Amino acid sequence: MIEWxxxxxxxxxxxxxxxxxxxxxxxxxxxHCMNGALEHVLFGTPMGHFLTYLFENDLVRAYGQxxxxxxxxxxxxxxxxxxxxxxxxxxxxxxxxxxxxxxGLVGWMREQMKREEP
Numbered sequence: 001m002i003e004w005x006x007x008x009x010x011x012x013x014x015x016x017x018x019x020x021x022x023x024x025x026x027x028x029x030x031x032h033c034m035n036g037a038l039e040h041v042l043f044g045t046p047m048g049h050f051l052t053y054l055f056e057n058d059l060v061r062a063y064g065q066x067x068x069x070x071x072x073x074x075x076x077x078x079x080x081x082x083x084x085x086x087x088x089x090x091x092x093x094x095x096x097x098x099x100x101x102x103x104g105l106v107g108w109m110r111e112q113m114k115r116e117e118p
Contacts, residue, residue: 001113002016002017002109002113004016004106004109004110004113005110007106008043010035010038010039010042013042013106021038023084024038024041024042024084024085025038026084027076027079027080027083027084028080028084029070029073029076029077029080031069031070031073032069033048033050033051033070036048036051037051037055037080037085039104040055040089040096040099040100040104041085041086041089041104041105042104042105042106043103043104043105043106043107044089044099044100044101044102044103044104044107045100045104046100048065049061049065050062050065050066050067050070052096053065054077054081054090055081055089055090055091055096056090056091056092056093056095056096057090057091057092058093059074059078062074086105089104089105
């Protein structure tokens with residue numbers, strides 16, 4: 001049984017569910033924002049302005065905060081969100097805040113394990 005309370009980093013997650021991490025990482029933009037995006041998905045970690053606006057589906061503000069690398073890759077970011085990121089973690093400010101308060105995918109897994117305890 002996976003001890004989700006001990007999963008605190010991307011490397012920890014890779015040890016317990018490498019296939020899920022591979023799927024999440026498959027089409028992600030490989031730049032300085034990649035880990036921030038993965039940490040939000042996995043742990044509900046708050047992000048910087050660019051990623052926050054991107055995950056909130058506020059593309060005008062995301063473009064306004066994007067550096068040259070992210071401006072160049074906006075189409076890829078949008079495709080990654082739509083095709084790979086859990087739909088509960090992006091789409092509006094409310095969804096992003098709820099995902100963060102839940103603790104991301106790992107927090108969701110912790111909740112599921114507690115529900116299954118006798």
